[in-house]
Each structure stands twice: as structure tokens, then as C-alpha cells.
Amino acid sequence: MTLKSTDLIHHPYKPPAGFDSPQPGVYKASTIIFPNVAALRARDWKHKTGYTYGLHGTPTTFALEERIATLEGAKHCLLVPSGLAAIACVDFSLLSSGDEVLLPDNAYGPNRTLAENELRQWGITHQRYDPMDPADLERRLGPRTRLVWLEAPGSVTMEFPPLAHLAHLCRQRGITTALDNTWGAGLAFNGFDLGRGDRFTPTSGADIVVQALTKYPSGGGDVLMGSIATRDEALHVRLKFTHMRIGFGVGGNDVEAVLRSLASLPLRYQAHDAAARSLARWLQQQPQVAQVLHPALEGSPGHEHWRALCGDDGQAAGLFSVVFHERYSPAQVDAFCDALQLFRIGYSWGGPVSLVVPYDLPSMRSAELGTWKHRGVLARFSVGLEHAADLQADLEQALAALG
The missing domain is CATH 3.90.1150.10 (Aspartate Aminotransferase, domain 1)
Structure with missing residues (x-):
């Protein structure tokens, strides 16, 4: 005869399948239970084919990632604890000692101070460019430039840059671009297709689009969260490995709040x-x-x-x-x-x-x-x-x- 505590923990009842409602269920977990050792060893955490550990995703986080990817016009999405965490994850994944990152002079302040402090300590240099002058960006692109940040409009001063031109200059040289699209919220324009009304083609889009879901997607001033959206599978997997190694996770109830707000x-x-x-x-x-x-x-x-x-x-x-x-x-x-x-x-x-x-x-x-x-x-x-x-x-x- 087992004790009550054991019965409560290992109770055999399973709710019937088929429950459906307007909002996805809220799943919260650190430990994920596997049916057997073979499943534990075989399950792949890099794709949304199963579950391995809470940090690597739950049905709730997968649902929000897929919806944000749709919002941004992307194929892949990662959730992180804040918009700044999204910026940091991109920097940490793509930059190494000896590399250089370029930032618009009107970039979100913490993006700049991250470059001035932690990135500098790790031997990564940075330059600030005039986002309203593509020629200034072009002059600063060099052999060590690995990443260029774009932002529209500029933080606080609201200048709207020629995004397609800036992205095109970087793509010509094989330099990765990351766009902070928090202002646009995936609605004002598509960060991956910046060619509309311009002489540049849709391939002038950014490679990575980040957003502070803290802002419009949350909409309540009570959630901190960020997203990293991509279209390229290899780039997504590289970012996901960094995401895993840093240990970024988001709370199920916060994800629920953003899911509920997205409809409006x-x-x-x-x-x-x-x-x-x-x-x-x-x-x-x-x-x-x-x-x-x-x-x-x-x-x-x-x-x-x-x-x-x-x-x-x-x-x-x-x-x-x-x-x-x-x-x-x-x-x-x-x-x-x-x-x-x-x-x-x-x-x-x-x-x-x-x-x-x-x-x-x-x-x-x-x-x-x-x-x-x-x-x-x-x-x-x-x-x-x-x-x-x-x-x-x-x-x-x-x-x-x-x-």
C-alpha cells in the first residue's frame, strides 16, 4: 500500500484529449517526463518536434513563437526575457573577439552601452554610423564588420532611415543585418521585405528581426519579453544554440498574457x-x-x-x-x-x-x-x-x- 503523498504525485488519471478553447493552455515546466530512456536519448530539442526541458520550449511557448514568426513574416522565432535580451543573444551568437559591429547613432541606448562595455571587454569593437546617410555606413563597412544593427525609427529622435538601402549595402558584402522592429511591431512594415516603393528588391530585407514584446504585443505594461525572428534555418539554429547556452527562458504566465493580447x-x-x-x-x-x-x-x-x-x-x-x-x-x-x-x-x-x-x-x-x-x-x-x-x-x- 502506497502512502498518500505517493498517490498524489503518481496519480494515474489523465484528462481526456480533445479539449479546445480560444486561448492555448498554459504549460509550465522545468522537467519534462519521457516515456522511456530511448525517447530521452532520441528526442531533438532544436526543432519543434518534441519536448526535452522547460528552457527548450513548451506547447505554450511554441504557440507564441509561431504566431510571432507569422506576425514578422519569418519562418522561425525564439522567445527571450526582454527586448534587450534579444539584442544580446544576437550579439553573443554572431560576434567574436576581433570582430566589429556597427550601430546607428540613434540606436536604442542599451544596445549601444552593451557594445561599449561587455562587447568591448571581449575584444569586439564597434562604430556608430549616421543612419540617414547610406554613404556613411558604406564608408565604415570593413573586413572585420560582422553585424550591422538597423532601427526604424531612431530611438527618441524618431528619424526614419532608408532601411532598404542600408540593408542592401550590407547584403552586397555578405554582412549580417539585424533590425530592431519594436516600433513597427510587425504591422507597419515587414522587416524581411524592405523593397516596397524603393529601387531595392525585397532581398534588401534584414537577416534578423528582433522586437521587444514588452511593448505593443503585450500591450499591458506588465510583461517583459523579447523575440528573435529569422527566415534562414542555419542562422536560426546558430541563434538557438546561443539561446540554449545562455539559459534564456520565459515564464508560462507571461507567454499566456502576450498570446491573449495578440488578437487585439x-x-x-x-x-x-x-x-x-x-x-x-x-x-x-x-x-x-x-x-x-x-x-x-x-x-x-x-x-x-x-x-x-x-x-x-x-x-x-x-x-x-x-x-x-x-x-x-x-x-x-x-x-x-x-x-x-x-x-x-x-x-x-x-x-x-x-x-x-x-x-x-x-x-x-x-x-x-x-x-x-x-x-x-x-x-x-x-x-x-x-x-x-x-x-x-x-x-x-x-x-x-x-x-
Whole structure:
């Protein structure tokens, strides 16, 4: 006779097969049970043909990976704990001592600081290039260049680069490109096919597309996760080996949250876009504002590249930045941000709550490249899902306090 604890652990009951519902089940595991030793030895963790260990995938993570691959127009996808983890996994997989990586001058800040610290310690050099000038990138590509990062639009300053041209230059030389497509969310454009409306062919697309699922795919401001999407099988397997050796894993409940949010992603993205454009156009008319930076607005840096890639009726994320007239000091802009009631102060974006953050741009851009020429203080806005009229009233009262 067995004890109750043993009966509870090794209970023979199995639920009947065939249960189906709108949302996939949530499977959480470290240990995976094998029916016998032969199965343990034969099972392949590199492809989605079976299960070996929790870090290598569950039915829940496989389901999200397949859906993100479809979203991005890819064949393969890996999930990682954050968008920055996706960047790190790509760097660690493709770069060795003596190699060089090129970053756009307006890249996501932690991508740059990773290159300046850990990569540098491991003998990997880096350069920053002007993403709005393909000739500058071309001059910097050299025999040690193994990876070029692309980003659209630029972090905080929102310049939209000629992506197809940049990717084409790298492909001509056999250099791998990785695109941070968090802003586009797999909706505004396809990172693997960048030839639309351009003289470059669809083969001008990136080799790797990463995304911070933390942002729009999650949509709630409560999940940290990233993805790495590819079309090439060999490149995917190389990244997956690095993914395995680093020990990257994601929690089943976090995966469930993203799966649940994906169905509404196109609707939410459209709502963020419409509200942001409305507010951005209104801010263009305000006397306190020197310039509004939004790729879909004429006059914004790279607007023509956004239009060529995304189309005249194309989509854009709910982000924009405002350059205040240079008569306003950083302290005054900080006070403006503090005066906002609905726009909360906080990093990240893509959730239901609107956010604002002021930035010290001169400290973030290369003096050598001179990609940042404005003298006024900049604040970045992330438009949430509040009513646009309420957000406009909030901006109006804060601007009135600014004077």
C-alpha cells in the first residue's frame, strides 16, 4: 500500500484529449517526463518536434513563437526575457573577439552601452554610423564588420532611415543585418521585405528581426519579453544554440498574457497611431514647440523613407517627440512634464497609459557625426488608449503653465 503523498504525485488519471478553447493552455515546466530512456536519448530539442526541458520550449511557448514568426513574416522565432535580451543573444551568437559591429547613432541606448562595455571587454569593437546617410555606413563597412544593427525609427529622435538601402549595402558584402522592429511591431512594415516603393528588391530585407514584446504585443505594461525572428534555418539554429547556452527562458504566465493580447494588437496599434497623429499635429501649431518628430508627419526627418516603405496610408506607432523652443531650459521642460496629469512619467511604451520622458539628447548622440542639431530640449511622448481629447486638454494645461 502506497502512502498518500505517493498517490498524489503518481496519480494515474489523465484528462481526456480533445479539449479546445480560444486561448492555448498554459504549460509550465522545468522537467519534462519521457516515456522511456530511448525517447530521452532520441528526442531533438532544436526543432519543434518534441519536448526535452522547460528552457527548450513548451506547447505554450511554441504557440507564441509561431504566431510571432507569422506576425514578422519569418519562418522561425525564439522567445527571450526582454527586448534587450534579444539584442544580446544576437550579439553573443554572431560576434567574436576581433570582430566589429556597427550601430546607428540613434540606436536604442542599451544596445549601444552593451557594445561599449561587455562587447568591448571581449575584444569586439564597434562604430556608430549616421543612419540617414547610406554613404556613411558604406564608408565604415570593413573586413572585420560582422553585424550591422538597423532601427526604424531612431530611438527618441524618431528619424526614419532608408532601411532598404542600408540593408542592401550590407547584403552586397555578405554582412549580417539585424533590425530592431519594436516600433513597427510587425504591422507597419515587414522587416524581411524592405523593397516596397524603393529601387531595392525585397532581398534588401534584414537577416534578423528582433522586437521587444514588452511593448505593443503585450500591450499591458506588465510583461517583459523579447523575440528573435529569422527566415534562414542555419542562422536560426546558430541563434538557438546561443539561446540554449545562455539559459534564456520565459515564464508560462507571461507567454499566456502576450498570446491573449495578440488578437487585439492590430486594433490597439491603429488606435495608438490615430491618437498620436492627432496630438502631434495639434502640437505642431503650439508656439512653445519648435518641431514635432513623427515619421508620418511631413517635415519630420525621414518622412519620405517612411512613406516609401509603409505607403501613403501606412501605419505608425503611437510615439512622437517634441523639441521645445530653445528659450525653455531643461528645468522648465521638466516642470512641464511634472504638470501633466494623464501623461505619466515613465520609460517604455505600448501600454494603455500615456507616458512622457524628457531627454538630454546631446549626451546621447555622437558629436563626431553631428546627427542631433537641435538646441531645444526634447521630450518623448507615448500615447496610450485614453481619449485623445482628454490627452490634448492635459497637454494644453501643461503648456499654459510653461508659458
